[in-house]
Amino acid sequence: MTSKTNIFSILFLFSFWSIFAQNKEIDSLKQILETSKNDIEKSQVLNQISDLYKTQDLIMIAEFAKQTLVLSQKIEKGLARAYRSIGIVFSEQSNYSKALKYHLKAKELQEK
Numbered sequence: 072m073t074s075k076t077n078i079f080s081i082l083f084l085f086s087f088w089s090i091f092a093q094n095k096e097i098d099s100l101k102q103i104l105e106t107s108k109n110d111i112e113k114s115q116v117l118n119q120i121s122d123l124y125k126t127q128d129l130i131m132i133a134e135f136a137k138q139t140l141v142l143s144q145k146i147e148k149g150l151a152r153a154y155r156s157i158g159i160v161f162s163e164q165s166n167y168s169k170a171l172k173y174h175l176k177a178k179e180l181q182e183k
Contacts, residue, residue, distance in 0.1 A: 097123050114142045114149040121156045133160045151180035 097120055104116045117139035124131040136156035143149040158173030 110142060110146045111148055114139055114146060114153075117142065118149055118152045118156065125156075125159065129160060129163050132156060132163075136160060151177040154180065 100116050100120050100123070104113060104120070107113050107116065117135050121132050121135040121139060124135065136153055136159075139149065139153040140157060143153045154173045154177035158170045158177060161167070161170035161173060
């Protein structure tokens with residue numbers, strides 16, 4: 072029984088540490104986002120933030136993915152990745168038809 076408790080404690084601490092590290096990275100990326108004047112860099116940072124939220128918060132993924140999509144359409148870069156992130160949001164919401172639509176858009180752009 073003690074070994075199971077120890078294993079559970081270690082797994083709990085590891086997951087807590089992992090989330091803490093991701094939050095620190097997200098905070099750093101948000102600072103870069105606030106200071107960046109370059110739209111391409113902003114798009115890349117928004118995508119990175121969206122990717123990091125995939126393990127934490129579906130609402131935040133959607134928020135950053137939408138921001139990325141708008142900016143990516145403006146600069147015509149990073150659009151496939153933005154579509155993929157939005158597809159993941161719809162998939163997690165069990166809206167598979169919309170998820171497929173966005174994943175296919177991403178695939179089409181990546182094949183060009």
